[in-house]
Amino acid sequence: xxxxxxxxxxxxxxxxxxxxxxxxxxxxxxxxxxxxxxxxxxxxxxxxxxxxxxxxxxxxxxxxxxxxxxxxxxxxxxxxxxxxxxxxxxxxxxxxxxxxxxxxxxxxxxxxxxxxxxxxxxxxxxxxxxxxxxxxxxxxxxxxxxxxxxxxxxxxxxxxxxxxxxxxxxxxxxxxxxxxxxxxxxxxxxxxxxxxxxxxxxxxxxxxxxxxxxxxxxxxxxxxxxxxxxxxxxxxxxxxxxxxxxxxxxxxxxxxxxxxxxxxxxxxxxxxxxxxxxxxxxxxxxxxxxxxxxxxxxxxxxxxxxxxxxxxxxxxxxxxxxxxxxxxxxxxxxxxxxxxxxxxxxxxxxxxxx
Amino acid sequence: xxxxxxxxxxxxxxxxxxxxxxxxxxxxxxxxxxxxxxxxxxxxxxxxxxxxxxxxxxxxxxxxxxxxxxxxxxxxxxxxxxxxxxxxxxxxxxxxxxxxxxxxxxxxxxxxxxxxxxxxxxxxxxxxxxxxxxxxxxxxxxxxxxxxxxxxxxxxxxxxxxxxxxxxxxxxxxxxxxxxxxxxxxxxxxxxxxxxxxxxxxxxxxxxxxxxxxxxxxxxxxxxxxxxxxxxxxxxxxxxxxxxxxxxxxxxxxxxxxxxxxxxxxxxxxxxxxxxxxxxxxxxxxxxxxxxxxxxxxxxxxxxxxxxxxxxxxxxxxxxxxxxxxxxxxxxxxxxxxxxxxxxxxxxxxxxxx
Numbered sequence: 292x293x294x295x296x297x298x299x300x301x302x303x304x305x306x307x308x309x310x311x312x313x314x315x316x317x318x319x320x321x322x323x324x325x326x327x328x329x330x331x332x333x334x335x336x337x338x339x340x341x342x343x344x345x346x347x348x349x350x351x352x353x354x355x356x357x358x359x360x361x362x363x364x365x366x367x368x369x370x371x372x373x374x375x376x377x378x379x380x381x382x383x384x385x386x387x388x389x390x391x392x393x394x395x396x397x398x399x400x401x402x403x404x405x406x407x408x409x410x411x412x413x414x415x416x417x418x419x420x421x422x423x424x425x426x427x428x429x430x431x432x433x434x435x436x437x438x439x440x441x442x443x444x445x446x447x448x449x450x451x452x453x454x455x456x457x458x459x460x461x462x463x464x465x466x467x468x469x470x471x472x473x474x475x476x477x478x479x480x481x482x483x484x485x486x487x488x489x490x491x492x493x494x495x496x497x498x499x500x501x502x503x504x505x506x507x508x509x510x511x512x513x514x515x516x517x518x519x520x521x522x523x524x525x526x527x528x529x530x531x532x533x534x535x536x537x538x539x540x541x542x543x544x545x546x547x548x549x550x551x552x553x554x555x556x557x558x559x560x561x562x563x564x565x566x567x568x569x570x571x572x573x574x575x576x577x578x579x580x581x582x583x584x585x586x587x588x589x590x591x592x593x594x595x596x597x598x599x600x601x602x603x604x605x606x607x608x609x610x611x612x613x614x615x616x617x618x619x620x621x622x623x624x625x626x627x628x629x630x631x632x633x634x635x636x637x638x639x640x641x642x643x644x645x
Numbered sequence: 646x647x648x649x650x651x652x653x654x655x656x657x658x659x660x661x662x663x664x665x666x667x668x669x670x671x672x673x674x675x676x677x678x679x680x681x682x683x684x685x686x687x688x689x690x691x692x693x694x695x696x697x698x699x700x701x702x703x704x705x706x707x708x709x710x711x712x713x714x715x716x717x718x719x720x721x722x723x724x725x726x727x728x729x730x731x732x733x734x735x736x737x738x739x740x741x742x743x744x745x746x747x748x749x750x751x752x753x754x755x756x757x758x759x760x761x762x763x764x765x766x767x768x769x770x771x772x773x774x775x776x777x778x779x780x781x782x783x784x785x786x787x788x789x790x791x792x793x794x795x796x797x798x799x800x801x802x803x804x805x806x807x808x809x810x811x812x813x814x815x816x817x818x819x820x821x822x823x824x825x826x827x828x829x830x831x832x833x834x835x836x837x838x839x840x841x842x843x844x845x846x847x848x849x850x851x852x853x854x855x856x857x858x859x860x861x862x863x864x865x866x867x868x869x870x871x872x873x874x875x876x877x878x879x880x881x882x883x884x885x886x887x888x889x890x891x892x893x894x895x896x897x898x899x900x901x902x903x904x905x906x907x908x909x910x911x912x913x914x915x916x917x918x919x920x921x922x923x924x925x926x927x928x929x930x931x932x933x934x935x936x937x938x939x940x941x942x943x944x945x946x947x948x949x950x951x952x953x954x955x956x957x958x959x960x961x962x963x964x965x966x967x968x969x970x971x972x973x974x975x976x977x978x979x980x981x982x983x984x985x986x987x988x989x990x991x992x993x994x995x996x997x998x999x
Contacts, residue, residue: 346702406714462648
């Protein structure tokens, strides 16, 4: 059946186009951008209230395999990102049964919006960019908390996030000499160690049987797992060390409440999400949302440390926890930087939209 | 500066692609779909609770011209749309200064999601599809309220929405003989009348100087303006007529409270949006959200009328108001139908995403 009524009805609009970038093109662009500087600028903008971060749209369902599936739409803006403002939306979907079928668990798109017309100007693959953004926040937190010159690192969880994190940290922390890897699937850790040895001959890589063993000897530990129940006990934590709680679920309540400093990306996002351990502890009144001397509290945001509003000192006997919730506006800042690079270098396909 | 750390870090993922459809391809697909049947099925699914409609994400800002600009992300799902469920997201952005620069006020993208993997499977231009969806809801409401065989129609506001609405109504209401057009820019109404005359020689088209004049002689009136302050007075309304309040802002409180029947698409959406007149009147207690005999109330949803759960009668002396808020899930249903058509007919570009 043909809808003849639709033919010739429409006025001829002004042509509009959109730039499309697959993962290969996004990686091309990211390789030519100082992603750490771009993310740092966006964190400082956020600290100064120069960002717009509305509530996300959240659609969830159970798929035919009984697996939890969801789509999150996160619009946002960074108003003074370098010379240009960045407006856009991150769409990040996931189904927990995807890895069974050989797919990455999560995937999605990054969109850029024109600040003047609100039009969508770019559509790009978001998976690698999102991992790079996460690693950039970690690298920034390591430096901002005073751990930029450590010599030893433990990594718990050896998937894609670990690959991207290690590549970035090895580039930015030249004094790193000893890295211990740990994964519940030991061959995954061994395989990653093997790859890294050949690429970084000056660094020693080893595989630990347990997180406790990995942490025992490391000045900082990076958690990049999919664990939802805390298991890291306080006596595993080496005095003076830094715990980078990127996967958010590994630390027990005792480790979180016992930290001598607790650094986050955004206090409000954490407080609003009591499903995550730190948000729950704040909602239970066991950790204060603002810095206090008399009881466990959030000490600073990364933005405060970067802006010099708060000082962070490496403790001698205690330990520091960094708990980054994940800020969609940092992705939006990178979408803008990637699009500027793609436009100037002619990367990606310009598609006729209207 | 090149980020060498990013090179060769990533594992080779399973290839993934996404189908891209510009407006031309979307119109191609829509022309081969029974859009009214697809929207009707989705309205019935919604009535039976077989849809998922989360809160939207809403980003707003003021652009460099001082104009209000915004992006809305509306994810949703229709669980039994024909043989396949439809999951997706509508992204509809707008800036009120766009028409000054020759652009349509609003524009955006429709995304389809795979129900099993949650992956984005299609990206399509959304402007025409959204207008077609709106017109389909109007056509369905006309028939469901018993006005399918009227002979006279007034249209207030003669932009793109009017073009699409008139094309669809002229196709579905073969007894229409007299159509009166009205626009604050009279030449726009005259130009549209001229176009329509040549395409529909059996119908008489005229241009009215005022909405009151247009309404005086019409069994139903269609409001498709950008007005935000009500101006339609009760004495303009012809007894027994149908008012299709698509643009939501034209009717005064007196016209809304005086209706003998009041039909909506979704009660909750209207109640949650007191910025719109009907939502405000409900929140002020002047119109009841559930059908009541003793005072002004919402009489039925379009889904109830379609499912036969509520009966609607054409009044002799009173008048009927249809107030469709706009349901993103109806667009999502059409995204699914367009993608099925595009996939089977090989329409659009398949782009490498990962």
